[in-house]
Amino acid sequence: MEIFRKKDIPWRIIDGxxxxxxxxTSLLYPLNETGARIWxxxxxxxxxxxxxxxxxxxxxxxxxxxxxxxxxxxxxLTEAGLAQKL
Numbered sequence: 001m002e003i004f005r006k007k008d009i010p011w012r013i014i015d016g017x018x019x020x021x022x023x024x025t026s027l028l029y030p031l032n033e034t035g036a037r038i039w040x041x042x043x044x045x046x047x048x049x050x051x052x053x054x055x056x057x058x059x060x061x062x063x064x065x066x067x068x069x070x071x072x073x074x075x076x077l078t079e080a081g082l083a084q085k086l
Contacts, residue, residue, distance in 0.1 A: 001047060001048050001074075001085060001086075002044055002045070002046070002047050002048075002085070002086040003042055003044070003048060003074050003077075003078070003083050003084065003085050003086065004042055004043060004044030004083065004084060004086065005039060005042040005043070005077075005082065005083050006081070006082060006083060006084055008023060009021065009022065009023070009082050010023065011039065013036055013040070016033045016036060017030065017031060017032055017033060017036050018030070018031040018035065018036035018039050018040075019031070020039070020082055022080065022081055022082060024081060025081070027080075029080065029082065033059075034055065034059055034069075035073060037054070037055065037058065037059075038051055038055065038070060038073055038074070039077075041054060042074070042077075042083055044086055048067075048070050048071060048074055049067065051070050051074075052066040052067040052069075052070040052071075053066070055069070055070055
């Protein structure tokens, strides 16, 4: 499944972590290093399975855990209005 971060979401990476702001709700979303990396990869050109492979390599987690965690995280971003499925 391809997913992308919404263009109207302001965000910054600071010390490897990310801070996102939903302008519609004014809510802040702090992301840890793993979440920040997933967010960076959500460009709409890479599928979630490929993102999970990157996370698996960069954060030393097994394939099943990476896939499950990426999918859950992407779902939460979508529900929060920060990302959108293609």
